[in-house]
Amino acid sequence: MRSYKAKSVTSIQLPPRERRETVLTEAGHNVFNLAADDVFIDLLTDSGTGAMSDDQWAAVVRGDEAYAGSRSFKRFRETVADVMGFDRVVPTHQGRGAENVLFGALLDDGDVVLNNTHFDTTRAHVTNQGAIAADCPAETDLTTDTVGTFAGNFSTDRGWDAVEEHGQDAVSAVVLTITNNSAAGQPVSMANIRETAAFATEIDATFVIDACRFAENAQFIKQRDPEYADTPLSEIAREQLRPADAITMSGKKDALANIGGFTAVRDAALFEQCKQRAILYEGFPTYGGLAGRDLEAMATGLREAVQPPYVAERIEQVATLGDLLRDRDIPIVTPTGGHAVYIDAAALFPDIPADQYPGQRLVCELYREGGVRTVELGSFAFPGTNRPELVRLALPRRTYWHEHLEHIAETAARVRDRRDEYSGLEIVWEPPMEELRHFSAELEPVA
Structure with a gap:
């Protein structure tokens, strides 16, 4: 049980699937380019996105x-x-x-x-x-x-x-x-x-x-x-x-x-x-x-x-999301960390090679299936570093409840069930500074 209660709330709604598919294409398959109003559950980052007391x-x-x-x-x-x-x-x-x-x-x-x-x-x-x-x-x-x-x-x-x-x-x-x-x-x-x-x-x-x-x-x-x-x-x-x-x-x-x-x-x-x-x-x-x-x-x-109830609940919520994903056979890094769950996209999409960005494909499909915005932290975000193909699900602080976590896990399960349908992605435009390309680059599916 949380040690706090809600005093102010913001309405959210899941955009229709047709809308999600349209805006994802318009965004160049880069969820940084999506409008927040087109996102149902936003796990892009835990930076500045939480609820203040x-x-x-x-x-x-x-x-x-x-x-x-x-x-x-x-x-x-x-x-x-x-x-x-x-x-x-x-x-x-x-x-x-x-x-x-x-x-x-x-x-x-x-x-x-x-x-x-x-x-x-x-x-x-x-x-x-x-x-x-x-x-x-x-x-x-x-x-x-x-x-x-x-x-x-x-x-x-x-x-x-x-x-x-x-x-x-x-x-x-x-x-x-x-x-x-x-x-x-x-x-x-x-x-x-x-x-x-x-x-x-x-x-x-x-x-x-x-x-x-x-x-x-x-x-x-x-x-x-x-x-x-x-x-x-x-x-x-x-x-x-x-x-x-x-x-x-x-x-x-x-x-x-x-x-x-x-x-x-x-x-x-x-x-x-x-x-x-x-x-x-x-x-x-x-x-x-x-x-x-x-x-x-x-x-x-x-x-x-640094108050014990808050930070203990914070880490427990991340662990709960990890458990919900593992229960649905989603490969994640374990034990979970303090602010996010990381899905192993290479294990989830074994047929998509690293140079076709399996992590970014997973990011796109989590949004397409359930309006869940996440971020790739693999070869797309860190070019030339030989990193594992991870996708981060960063939980904003004091923001989402258990029902939201259930929706995230069910969305990932639907993506898993359809993984044979997905091809990789290729970059069609990127900024001059490669280290920051994932913030604004545009991609399209490999033919």
Whole structure:
């Protein structure tokens, strides 16, 4: 049973199948190009799509909209220090703004950035600075078998291989994404956080944690690491960030807000660089491209995110969706992660080759069959990376109920039953920056 109740609702309806087929073709078989009104259940992302609490809405009303030095920024800064342990914070309009501010201050042309697994915008921001993004995931087969307790970990063995390949002086940053979104939302252990921090220190690299799902990762540590079974969740959340030199954060995830983000750093000189870059790209450092009300919403949401009832229910709902899909013989990555269920499209569509994007075909058919919008995180979204063909079903926070999960699972089952009817897809147009092509590229079925 949920520990909250609905106070405001939005009406949704399933568009007729003929309408779904028409708009899918018009969108170039890319669901990013669909209008939200044509979507019944939206699992495209969990970023900024959740429901805010009444306390967050109350905080919105008290937002101080002063350009510089607002009361809202003061409350926000104090919250980040209290919940996450960082005193120096620069707000931004969202997580990719935080990446732009930090990486623009930290990276030079030719630098190398190591990550347990770069997500799309992270990889693009590294590349945009003229740097090289190298993935160092744990040795785990992210298909349909149980992937282990902390399968999102950083592999220091692969990290040392990258150091040998590029040279120690070239590796300027080591990033740890918790939970590991690109690796099926799998968590990272406290031991691996410390091990990765020690590795970064040894090679004299800045240790950065992408903390956008820090509360979900803390809950997994509490559940799976006996050492932390009796530790309050809020303490685990702070402890896992303690080794970091800097963090980036999308407030649209575990700050439970609809917009916002920030970067926070330990070093005073780096902090000054980030502030100056924020002025150029985001706004004055005490508002960072946000209204004061957005800072208030994030500050309140950060405290709510580390409350045990909320985060336990959040992870349980994702696990429930995974169970419903497995009951219908849909191949998924198990155990499920903190924010999404990942379907193994290659296993579901074994006759569609990887170069014809089986994951994107599954995305299209989930929409065609049931108005469910998801996202491909395989060879279409990450070209040239030899990734598994996964489709992510990201659940917005505090938004959908069990009946919606049942509809999602039944939709997937209908797609499974018709899989022999589907051909692959080919790209007919894509933007110049390949790392971001899945946001706007257009495809059509292979003849």
